[in-house]
Amino acid sequence: MQTFIDFISFKDPNVLYVVLGMFFINGSSAMIGTFAFLRKRALIGDAIAHALLPGICLGFMFSGDKNILYLFLGAFATGWISTYLVDYIVNQSKIKQDAAIGIVLSVFFALGIVLLTYIQNAGYSNHGGLNLFLFGQAAAIGKSELWIFAVIFITILLLIILFYKGFTTVAFNADFAKAIGLPVKTIEFLLTSLTVLSIASGIQALGVVLMSALIVTPAAAARFWTNKLPKMLGIAVLFSVFSGFIGAFVSYSESGTPTGPWVVMILSLITLLSFIFSTKRGILARYLQARNNKLKIRHENILKAIYQYHERIGRQVRLDQKLSATDILGIRIFDTSELQKGLRRLIRNDYIRKTEDRYQLTEIGAKESKRIVRLHRLWEQYLLKRTTIDTYHVHSGAEAIEHILSPEIEAELKRELGIEGIPEEDF
Amino acid sequence: MNEFWIILTASIVAINAALLGCFLLLRKMSMVGDAISHAVLPGIVVAYYLSGDKTSILLLIGATLTGVLTSYLITFLSKKARIQGDASIGITYTLLFAVGMIMISTWLKGNVDIDMECVLYGDVALINLDKIIIDGNLYIGPRAFYVEIIAFAIIIVSLLWGYKGFKILSFNEDYAQSLGIRTGRWHYFLMTLVSLTTVVAFEVVGAILVVGFLIVPPATAQLLTNRLPFMLIVAALVGIVSAIGGYYLAVWLNVSITAAMIVVSGLIFSLAFIYVRFRERLGNKSVTEHLPI
Amino acid sequence: MNNCAIEVHNLTTTYGGAPVLWDIDFELPAGQIIGIIGPNGSGKTTLLKTIMGLLEPSSGYVKIFDQDLEKMRERIAYVPQRESVDWDFPATVEDVVMMGRYRKANLFRRSNRTDLAVVAESIEKVGLTPFKKRQIAQLSGGQQQRVFIARALAQKADVYLMDEPFVGVDAATENAILSLLEEMKAQGKTVLIIHHDLQTVSDYFDYLVLLNTRLIAKGTPQEVLTKENLSNAYGGQLTLLAKVANLIKENEFPIREKDMDL
Numbered sequence: 013m014q015t016f017i018d019f020i021s022f023k024d025p026n027v028l029y030v031v032l033g034m035f036f037i038n039g040s041s042a043m044i045g046t047f048a049f050l051r052k053r054a055l056i057g058d059a060i061a062h063a064l065l066p067g068i069c070l071g072f073m074f075s076g077d078k079n080i081l082y083l084f085l086g087a088f089a090t091g092w093i094s095t096y097l098v099d100y101i102v103n104q105s106k107i108k109q110d111a112a113i114g115i116v117l118s119v120f121f122a123l124g125i126v127l128l129t130y131i132q133n134a135g136y137s138n139h140g141g142l143n144l145f146l147f148g149q150a151a152a153i154g155k156s157e158l159w160i161f162a163v164i165f166i167t168i169l170l171l172i173i174l175f176y177k178g179f180t181t182v183a184f185n186a187d188f189a190k191a192i193g194l195p196v197k198t199i200e201f202l203l204t205s206l207t208v209l210s211i212a213s214g215i216q217a218l219g220v221v222l223m224s225a226l227i228v229t230p231a232a233a234a235r236f237w238t239n240k241l242p243k244m245l246g247i248a249v250l251f252s253v254f255s256g257f258i259g260a261f262v263s264y265s266e267s268g269t270p271t272g273p274w275v276v277m278i279l280s281l282i283t284l285l286s287f288i289f290s291t292k293r294g295i296l297a298r299y300l301q302a303r304n305n306k307l308k309i310r311h312e313n314i315l316k317a318i319y320q321y322h323e324r325i326g327r328q329v330r331l332d333q334k335l336s337a338t339d340i341l342g343i344r345i346f347d348t349s350e351l352q353k354g355l356r357r358l359i360r361n362d363y364i365r366k367t368e369d370r371y372q373l374t375e376i377g378a379k380e381s382k383r384i385v386r387l388h389r390l391w392e393q394y395l396l397k398r399t400t401i402d403t404y405h406v407h408s409g410a411e412a413i414e415h416i417l418s419p420e421i422e423a424e425l426k427r428e429l430g431i432e433g434i435p436e437e438d439f
Numbered sequence: 440m441n442e443f444w445i446i447l448t449a450s451i452v453a454i455n456a457a458l459l460g461c462f463l464l465l466r467k468m469s470m471v472g473d474a475i476s477h478a479v480l481p482g483i484v485v486a487y488y489l490s491g492d493k494t495s496i497l498l499l500i501g502a503t504l505t506g507v508l509t510s511y512l513i514t515f516l517s518k519k520a521r522i523q524g525d526a527s528i529g530i531t532y533t534l535l536f537a538v539g540m541i542m543i544s545t546w547l548k549g550n551v552d553i554d555m556e557c558v559l560y561g562d563v564a565l566i567n568l569d570k571i572i573i574d575g576n577l578y579i580g581p582r583a584f585y586v587e588i589i590a591f592a593i594i595i596v597s598l599l600w601g602y603k604g605f606k607i608l609s610f611n612e613d614y615a616q617s618l619g620i621r622t623g624r625w626h627y628f629l630m631t632l633v634s635l636t637t638v639v640a641f642e643v644v645g646a647i648l649v650v651g652f653l654i655v656p657p658a659t660a661q662l663l664t665n666r667l668p669f670m671l672i673v674a675a676l677v678g679i680v681s682a683i684g685g686y687y688l689a690v691w692l693n694v695s696i697t698a699a700m701i702v703v704s705g706l707i708f709s710l711a712f713i714y715v716r717f718r719e720r721l722g723n724k725s726v727t728e729h730l731p732i
Numbered sequence: 733m734n735n736c737a738i739e740v741h742n743l744t745t746t747y748g749g750a751p752v753l754w755d756i757d758f759e760l761p762a763g764q765i766i767g768i769i770g771p772n773g774s775g776k777t778t779l780l781k782t783i784m785g786l787l788e789p790s791s792g793y794v795k796i797f798d799q800d801l802e803k804m805r806e807r808i809a810y811v812p813q814r815e816s817v818d819w820d821f822p823a824t825v826e827d828v829v830m831m832g833r834y835r836k837a838n839l840f841r842r843s844n845r846t847d848l849a850v851v852a853e854s855i856e857k858v859g860l861t862p863f864k865k866r867q868i869a870q871l872s873g874g875q876q877q878r879v880f881i882a883r884a885l886a887q888k889a890d891v892y893l894m895d896e897p898f899v900g901v902d903a904a905t906e907n908a909i910l911s912l913l914e915e916m917k918a919q920g921k922t923v924l925i926i927h928h929d930l931q932t933v934s935d936y937f938d939y940l941v942l943l944n945t946r947l948i949a950k951g952t953p954q955e956v957l958t959k960e961n962l963s964n965a966y967g968g969q970l971t972l973l974a975k976v977a978n979l980i981k982e983n984e985f986p987i988r989e990k991d992m993d994l
């Protein structure tokens with residue numbers, strides 16, 4: 013606890029730099045990554061990150077020291093060239109995109125290592141720290157870098173707000189954007205430049221390998237929670253910034269462990285949790301939904317069996333018989349304990365009354381049972397009218413579907429079958 | 440003599456990777472190869488931590504399994520979690536790489552055998568430190584060379600034996616399945632071989648630069664050839680030439696040997712690319728000339 | 733039906749929960765040329781893939797000559813859609829047609845004389861002998877289509893399932909393929925073809941299956957090509973079906989109840 017208080021009180025100004033730095037870096041890359049993700053270019057980020065290394069080295073060789081501006085310019089140049097080359101190789105040869113990314117990534121990276129080892133061995137002074145770009149070191153974030161990161165963050169944010177329409181249209185459907193006369197080339201140019209910028213800002217803290225996680229993972233995690241782009245952007249930024257903060261803290265308390273890997277671990281953990289718990293597409297929600305469906309089907313089948321019992325003895329209009337569990341089982345086979353559970357639930361919900369081991373439909377229960385049987389028959393009629401189906405299958409095919417038809421669909425079914433307005437009791 | 444062993448060992452690494460890389464490329468799974476080569480890191484670290492030995496067979500198996508697990512995880516994310524394919528690749532390997540880095544920084548602090556730089560670009564110049572000497576003084580080459588030779592034998596035998604299987608898997612998986620061929624098994628067989636190659640190449644060229652050998656020579660060969668056997672041969676040749684050329688480039692500039700090898704393979708790729716573009720341009724012209732206008 | 737080549741029973745196939753094929757039932761007569769028709773996205777390709785065991789149905793089954801597919805692999809050949817592969821693959825016409833001779837059991841031996849003879853014969857049948865050494869990328873679309881047909885012929889099967897063999901094919905090639913089909917029929921083979929051109933269906937096929945997620949109609953061309961059937965399949969009459977399919981997907985609903993058959 014004390015560590016945490018120490019951490020957030022920023023006694024050490026370096027901690028503040030790291031936290032703020034991670035905020036800007038993660039925020040920028042999450043925003044840009046969302047667009048890259050939607051453009052199905054998630055791995056381009058990987059190529060760019062690797063391709064920054066030779067640029068950084070060239071920048072260093074030009075300036076002769078670690079002037080951040082030169083390094084940045086160099087990185088920006090090679091980063092840009094790499095994305096251009098990937099597209100060029102794909103367009104001009106039979107090599108496909110993933111291989112093109114792999115080629116550019118590994119050759120540029122190797123070139124970076126060659127330059128790096130050249131610098132190390134050729135007597136440049138003051139080259140220490142260049143190899144930090146390989147694996148990254150968040151602790152190396154200083155005041156001057158912080159300014160740059162902040163400017164990049166704000167630039168990206170402003171441009172996204174300004175060109176929101178253009179960016180989204182291009183991200184979702186570039187052909188359509190072209191058709192409605194958007195300057196697709198310019199927008200793509202802008203998006204690529206921003207991607208390179210955001211990756212370049214994070215490379216020092218995260219390193220070439222992990223940087224691509226900041227591009228891909230927040231968007232993928234956010235995708236579990238929403239289908240809407242503005243929300244997705246927000247959630248991606250939130251997840252990423254949160255991971256940056258926690259990652260910085262873990263690395264602070266486990267001193268000696270680097271920040272970057274922790275940030276990536278936590279981001280991945282969030283993705284995993286989203287995959288499990290997301291209310292929209294998570295497996296837990298899917299599982300619960302499936303369970304609910306099963307219960308619903310069971311309850312409705314019990315009601316239907318009771319209806320059919322009445323039908324068999326010709327009293328389907330009144331629906332007033334008192335049945336034993338055995339009577340129900342005579343109509344339809346249920347697992348006994350499941351039947352008991354289902355009946356108990358139906359009683360609790362007022363669909364059924366129980367008097368001395370006998371079950372009787374209540375008024376709403378009677379109505380519900382009629383509705384189910386009606387839907388079943390409507391669906392059968394629909395299939396018979398519109399499709400070819402063997403008569404012995406039409407029943408079983410409708411069996412499951414009756415449980416899902418909503419009132420709107422019921423109305424449409426009636427319209428299609430031309431039986432609108434016929435009193436419900438009559439079929 | 441030193442020089443000879445370095446070039447020989449690196450050439451075999453290049454051949455191993457180039458041969459398997461051809462099938463990855465044709466299966467549009469080059470980036471899965473990239474992911475595997477990053478993701479074997481935690482496997483290597485765990486196995487090293489447990490056995491305390493960089494040469495153990497346990498390390499080999501553990502790390503190879505991590506690689507196979509990676510390809511499984513990627514499939515899982517895209518099929519079950521319905522995340523698009525390339526994003527699944529990105530998520531998987533960055534996570535595993537991060538895990539590996541944390542393990543190194545906590546468990547293997549200050550260890551000289553596995554440090555981060557070795558992970559990236561290995562050190563083929565150092566392979567001679569671990570020599571095999573028999574009869575007290577007869578030097579028969581570095582250990583890494585023998586490890587690579589064994590891997591090479593495994594790969595050659597597998598490819599010769601399973602050539603048809605890998606070929607049909609790469610061209611038309613659905614069709615292969617319609618013939619009753621178990622494509623799933625062939626896929627994981629290929630992934631196991633790729634992991635194995637990456638793991639044994641780890642100490643020679645480093646986990647990341649092996650990607651270069653997995654992708655660049657096969658892509659060059661694809662540009663230049665029209666039949667699979669030739670593609671395999673050309674890829675291997677490009678690998679060998681890169682290894683030799685890279686070595687001398689590195690000596691000349693006094694830079695990292697393996698990185699220089701990949702740079703040379705990149706140069707060869709560029710030349711092939713330009714050559715093919717040039718040839719196409721000429722070819723197109725002759726076609727237009729024949730058109731009856 | 734006696735002499736039934738393919739029996740599809742109560743077949744349902746889903747993608748991520750949504751039924752794409754739904755309760756399909758039919759039996760196809762052996763020794764005939766059978767057409768599968770239906771609008772885009774109606775599940776025709778999915779049907780072939782399910783029959784070939786490439787997709788797992790969520791209910792129902794398929795029988796080939798009254799046997800399970802696994803026992804009948806040798807006797808059934810599949811011609812995938814042409815766009816389903818990358819034609820830049822480094823192989824010649826011969827290489828690809830040779831794949832028709834691959835089997836689970838013979839993957840590990842070299843191709844023998846019979847294989848070579850069958851491959852040469854199949855290439856000859858589709859009229860590609862002059863091109864047999866060409867790389868497949870250097871063929872026209874129609875020629876590529878014929879490579880796929882030759883590969884299936886090389887399987888020497890009894891039942892052939894072809895996914896849109898007439899797409900991107902000129903009139904001459906279409907006729908060549910048709911006479912090949914007639915020849916196959918004369919030898920007692922069964923051919924199942926996905927087709928798009930409603931103008932030609934009654935000329936080409938002896939039996940038709942009309943699909944749109946569900947089975948709309950089956951039978952002779954006369955029986956199937958009625959105005960009502962066609963408007964059901966093509967006329968947007970099935971929006972309700974699509975809506976229900978979507979509801980099923982969104983709610984993770986089971987398409988069949990386990991305890992249904994009583």
Ligand SMILES: Nc1ncnc2c1ncn2[C@@H]1O[C@H](COP(=O)(O)OP(=O)(O)OP(=O)(O)O)[C@@H](O)[C@H]1O
Binds near residue numbers: 770774777779
């Ligand atoms: N891999 C897939 N994942 C999800 N949905 C799919 C997949 N493949 C096909 N579908 C959907 O299943 C439906 C049927 O597809 P299918 O390819 O079987 O149609 P088709 O009748 O062959 O169409 P076409 O005439 O265009 O070839 C379509 O709505 C399609 O969107």
Ligand SMILES: [Mg+2]
Binds near residue numbers: 777778813
């Ligand atoms: Mg289709």
